[in-house]
Amino acid sequence: MALEIKPTPILKGRSVDRFIRILEENQDKRISPEEKAEMQKMLEKTLKKAKL
Amino acid sequence: MILIDTCSMLRLTEDIDLRDFNCGNEDLNDFLHNSALSYDNALLGRSYVWTLDKDPRHIMCFFTVSNDSLRLQNLTNSTQKRIKSKIARQKHRSTYPAVLIGRLGVNLSLKQQRQPGISSIGDQLMTFIKAWFSSQQNKTGCRFIIVDAYNKPEVLRYYERNGFRFLESKGEESKNTGYSPLTRSMFFDLIQVS
Numbered sequence: 332m333a334l335e336i337k338p339t340p341i342l343k344g345r346s347v348d349r350f351i352r353i354l355e356e357n358q359d360k361r362i363s364p365e366e367k368a369e370m371q372k373m374l375e376k377t378l379k380k381a382k383l
Numbered sequence: 384m385i386l387i388d389t390c391s392m393l394r395l396t397e398d399i400d401l402r403d404f405n406c407g408n409e410d411l412n413d414f415l416h417n418s419a420l421s422y423d424n425a426l427l428g429r430s431y432v433w434t435l436d437k438d439p440r441h442i443m444c445f446f447t448v449s450n451d452s453l454r455l456q457n458l459t460n461s462t463q464k465r466i467k468s469k470i471a472r473q474k475h476r477s478t479y480p481a482v483l484i485g486r487l488g489v490n491l492s493l494k495q496q497r498q499p500g501i502s503s504i505g506d507q508l509m510t511f512i513k514a515w516f517s518s519q520q521n522k523t524g525c526r527f528i529i530v531d532a533y534n535k536p537e538v539l540r541y542y543e544r545n546g547f548r549f550l551e552s553k554g555e556e557s558k559n560t561g562y563s564p565l566t567r568s569m570f571f572d573l574i575q576v577s
Contacts, residue, residue, distance in 0.1 A: 339483070339529055339550070340568055343456040346551045350455070351465050353548050357572045360546075370576060373387055374514040381392040383431075 384493065386433060386507040390443050395419055395430035404432075404442040406488035414486050415445055422447065428485045433508070444489040444508050451483035453527050453550075453570060470526070481527035481570070482516050509545045517573040528571040534564055547571045 342350055362370070393399065401416050415430070422428040428449040435441040455466075455477040470479070493504045502510070516525050530547065532538050550568040 339451055339453065339481075339531070341454040341456045342550060347455050347462055349552060350550070351462070354466070354470070354572060357575050360575050362576050367576070370510065370514040371518070373511065374518055374520070377387050377392055377511055378515075378520065383392075383394045 384496070384498065384504060385501065386443070386504055386511070389437075390433040390435055391439075392431050392433050392511075395423060395432055395445070399432060399434070399442075400440055401432075401442065403440055404445070404488075405491050406444075407491040407494070408488060411486055411488040414447070415488065419445075419447060419486075422485075430486070442490060443493060444504055445486070446484055446488075446508065446512065447486040448512075449483050449485055450523075451481045451529055453479045453481045453529060455479075479527060480523065480525050481529045482525050484512065484528060484530040487530075505541055506545060513571065513573065513576045517577045526573055528573060530569050531566045532569050534567050539567065539569075542569050545571070546575065 340346075397420060404415060405412055419428070419430040423430060428447045430445055430447040432445040433443045435443060487505075487508070489505045489508070497503060512528065515521060516528060528547075529550070530542060532542050532547075547569040548571075550570055
């Protein structure tokens with residue numbers, strides 16, 4: 332029997348503060364346009380031969 | 384091995400022979416072999432497998448995804464303001480759209496064939512998932528990827544290496560559950576790759 336996935340926790344209290352801090356940090360962690368273009372190329376190549 | 388050059392992604396259907404697949408984890412193997420199709424039929428989770436182009440009987444990796452959300456409770460006004468400054472145009476809401484990776488597994492044979500200078504198949508697969516759900520191809524808004532990761536060092540390291548963060552600190556999680564959990568909830572903010 333496969334393990335049942337537990338529900339995603341509802342964040343409260345300190346966890347919310349922690350979550351917002353991470354979002355704040357992420358503002359400076361965006362990938363570069365070059366990396367983005369590379370990802371896009373990979374995505375297109377994959378989807379071109381994918382059977383969905 | 385470069386996943387996109389040697390493999391194709393297929394939506395899981397009953398025509399696909401899954402017998403060959405073994406990722407070394409009994410739960411994940413069992414899910415793919417026995418439950419993934421019924422999850423799909425019940426619209427609970429959609430699975431995708433990556434097969435080797437030169438021999439499609441070989442399944443290299445798979446993942447199962449479903450819609451989910453990330454929820455925040457009891458937000459004070461100041462907290463709501465802080466969130467609004469980070470998530471543009473959000474009204475006073477506490478639910479954010481997310482995609483849940485319900486299952487993800489890589490063929491055991493590939494885990495043992497790491498090539499220097501090339502990302503692991505698991506890392507390549509995660510890069511694809513991020514690209515897919517942050518792209519125009521995804522027809523719904525989706526801000527986060529969330530996962531309920533096995534509480535094992537190698538699994539947690541994998542998600543951390545791929546930019547995932549814990550939803551709750553270890554202390555908070557133990558406080559809520561009262562014991563060391565079997566799994567830990569983690570998330571990735573897709574804004575980073577958008």
